[in-house]
Amino acid sequence: MLVIGRIVRPHGIRGDLICEVRTDEPEERFVAGSVVHTDPASAGPLRIESVRWYQGRLLLTFDGVADRDTAEALRGVLLCVDSANVPPPEDPEEFRDHDLVGLRVETETGETVGTVARIEHGPAHDTLVVDRSEAKPALIPFIHAMVPVVDVPGGRMVVTLPEGLLDL
Helix, strand or coil, rough: CCEEECCCCEEECCCCCEEEEECCCCCCCCCCEEEEEEEEEHHHCCEEEEEEEEEEEEEECCCCCCHHHHHCCCCCCEEEHHHHCCCCCCCHHHHHHHCCCCCCECCCCEEEEEEEEEEEEECEEEEEEEECCEEEEEEECCCCCCCCCCECCCCCEEEEECCHHHHH
16 A cells, blocks of 8 residues: 555544645545545545645545544544556656665675665655664665666665765
8 A cells, every 4th residue: 555645634614634745646646536545444445525725735525524523533544545556657767665665775796785664755855764684774865876776676776875874
């Protein structure tokens, strides 16, 4: 399951909900009539009734959520879609988080650094959080200069790191 959003809080008294978007394609994921899964699963699945943008935030209404109290119960719920229903990116240099998590990270000489645990999305660039067996997790900027090779089918990525980066 891919997380595409998180319900932040209710908006108004008619069951509208503010959603924190966690997808690059909100116009494809949040469509009236579509069904989204939830985490926790007990909160859904939810059928989207309407979608609109308000002051730069996504406002959603769901079937059966018609008042503030019902909406309040959904605060913090993650909205998800099945990754099997998401087409792969057209750009060969674009990757989805779930494609990268679990990849082995190694240096150009073949030395294993660790495994990608998650991706943190920042305003300037994404950062790979790499679990290492006997050290603190490494934070590696996910930029081409430091990650020149991403081999998803091969289960690995190659990194070129400046001296001392793993010691931080």
